[in-house]
Amino acid sequence: xxDYKSYFKRPAVWDVYTLAVTILYMLWKVKVILAxxx
Amino acid sequence: xxxxxxxGKIFLRVSHLPTILLIAGYLSYWIxxxxxxxxxxxxxxxxxxxxAAFSIFVLFHRRRHIRQFFSWFVQEYKKQxxxxxxxxxxxxxxxxxxxxxxxxxxxLPPHLIQESDAxxxxxxxxxxxxxxxxxxxxRWSSADLFPLPVQFALAPYWFVTELPNKFPQFFFLIxxxxxxVNLVKQLGNNNVFTMCLMAFSIFGSHFLGIQIGTAMLDIxxxxxxxxxxxxxxxxxxxxxxxxxxxxxxxxxxxxxQVFFIALAMLLLFFILKRAGFKDIGWxxxxxxxxxxxxxxxxxxxxxxxxxxxxxxxxxxxFLIKSAYYSGTPLFPFMPGIIKINKxxxxxxxxxxxxxxxxxxxxxxxxxYGYGRSPVAFxxxxxxxxxxxxxxxxxxxxxxxxxxxLFAGPFLYFLFFSLKKKQFVILPLFIIFYWIxxxxxxxxxxxxxxxxxxxxxxxxxxxxxxxKIFMAAIVISLLTTGMSVxxxxxxxxxxxxxxxxxxxxxxxxxxxxxxxxxxxxxSAISLDYYDVAYAKFPVxxxxxxxxxxxxR
Numbered sequence: 001x002x003d004y005k006s007y008f009k010r011p012a013v014w015d016v017y018t019l020a021v022t023i024l025y026m027l028w029k030v031k032v033i034l035a036x037x038x
Numbered sequence: 039x040x041x042x043x044x045x046g047k048i049f050l051r052v053s054h055l056p057t058i059l060l061i062a063g064y065l066s067y068w069i070x071x072x073x074x075x076x077x078x079x080x081x082x083x084x085x086x087x088x089x090a091a092f093s094i095f096v097l098f099h100r101r102r103h104i105r106q107f108f109s110w111f112v113q114e115y116k117k118q119x120x121x122x123x124x125x126x127x128x129x130x131x132x133x134x135x136x137x138x139x140x141x142x143x144x145x146l147p148p149h150l151i152q153e154s155d156a157x158x159x160x161x162x163x164x165x166x167x168x169x170x171x172x173x174x175x176x177r178w179s180s181a182d183l184f185p186l187p188v189q190f191a192l193a194p195y196w197f198v199t200e201l202p203n204k205f206p207q208f209f210f211l212i213x214x215x216x217x218x219v220n221l222v223k224q225l226g227n228n229n230v231f232t233m234c235l236m237a238f239s240i241f242g243s244h245f246l247g248i249q250i251g252t253a254m255l256d257i258x259x260x261x262x263x264x265x266x267x268x269x270x271x272x273x274x275x276x277x278x279x280x281x282x283x284x285x286x287x288x289x290x291x292x293x294x295q296v297f298f299i300a301l302a303m304l305l306l307f308f309i310l311k312r313a314g315f316k317d318i319g320w321x322x323x324x325x326x327x328x329x330x331x332x333x334x335x336x337x338x339x340x341x342x343x344x345x346x347x348x349x350x351x352x353x354x355x356f357l358i359k360s361a362y363y364s365g366t367p368l369f370p371f372m373p374g375i376i377k378i379n380k381x382x383x384x385x386x387x388x389x390x391x392x393x394x395x396x397x398x399x400x401x402x403x404x405x406y407g408y409g410r411s412p413v414a415f416x417x418x419x420x421x422x423x424x425x426x427x428x429x430x431x432x433x434x435x436x437x438x439x440x441x442x443l444f445a446g447p448f449l450y451f452l453f454f455s456l457k458k459k460q461f462v463i464l465p466l467f468i469i470f471y472w473i474x475x476x477x478x479x480x481x482x483x484x485x486x487x488x489x490x491x492x493x494x495x496x497x498x499x500x501x502x503x504x505k506i507f508m509a510a511i512v513i514s515l516l517t518t519g520m521s522v523x524x525x526x527x528x529x530x531x532x533x534x535x536x537x538x539x540x541x542x543x544x545x546x547x548x549x550x551x552x553x554x555x556x557x558x559x560s561a562i563s564l565d566y567y568d569v570a571y572a573k574f575p576v577x578x579x580x581x582x583x584x585x586x587x588x589r
Contacts, residue, residue: 014447014500014502014504014507015504015506015507017446017447018443018504018506018507018510019506019510021439021442021443021446021510022439022442022443022506022509022510022513024420024442025423025424025439025442026513028424028425029424029425029517032424032425032426032427032428035427036428
């Protein structure tokens, strides 16, 4: 069984990544929607 | 791998019913074509009755398992923390409207702009063959030289109704979710939360939402590979071979892609073995025991014989036809490479048209994306996920948020596994699949398989239940749900109304009345080729490359 503990001891890393890509994705979508009006 | 008593019973599983639908449809098509021969290209209910009877039998046979599954699900749900329970309720609450809209949209005849390929050839060609009562090459259509076993297998269901329907595709959407969940379970996680996450991630993927409710076949193809994998992992080599054969001959480029991936993986396996890689596993979380390795190897050895046998039955007729008329079994690649038809006149207009059509198809692969430079490669890893203009991007349409959420952990796990000298089969398969995509057509719909596999192999390795992650999944379900609603809202209330059809198709429906008595051998000349609704033989007169050939 592989040992992934070293990564999951720091779930905050996972959270930061998730938050970053979600914000980036949503901002990008908003940018594209706004571009339709301006 | 489950107990031995399970072997050979994939066909009796609810999740693999779409495979039965395909097999029953494929057998029925030939019976319809040569024996039943209904007028106007209509299909008899033979395939439908066969499939319905088998489905009822499977549901009855599996009734105890289905009951057990639901009671296990409820028990597991009760064990979840409060936040997870809320997450599951909200997510199911968002999925249900998507499924209802999908169900409704699949009840309608094909008419959407995003269904143009379905109307161009998926539906039109099997229908024209049924109308003329012959498998003979339709000389005006270059797409008739493509391998079309999946289209032929679905045709007996599509044309059983007065207007063509796309309802079979709905079964494949549900089938895809079920086999993907099975796969997650087999890759080492029997956790209800993780299995639900797999389903949510599929429904939350924008590029799947785009095809939900349409007559397109990319979800069908994705189902086939996932189902073949699921069958193989459960030891049912027969089901796996059938499913894989349908997948293999679904597109002309598929055999090349599969050959490249198989060769690359084999080479890498021997290189890494020499470099000291000893452990081997399907995903990130399990390593195969010696027993399992031997069992899988024994199954793998049986695969070539079954693949050859099923290729003869499923791919054979199409490959021979293409080889005879275009000199290649896999049109549009390398026309003229095989010389089995001495009647081909290389100086004729027809041959010039075949060559020009082939060139035009092949050059289409460069129509999407930003080229193949190293910078374009780095950029595409993000740009495929997001829209760029309106709802589309240069890769046709955006993949969506779940891909971004799982891409990071996937790459991390892959790095970690290689560092530990573990040969991880599916993650490496994903990498090579992606590389082959990079050198082909940069359309996101061809990434269903690697992206859903990224999610399936990463999920069992993620043990942390993150609130932020749950929120991100809810956001992805919300945005995809809105897209699905927007895409189909104009069709609400139009069930059973002829107004829903394109004007061109409404004209064809009118023409059907006029030409209903026409002889099979005759044909009505038209200057357009997306004639899925025609119940009379059509002859398209005007060359329009790459689709329409000159004769």
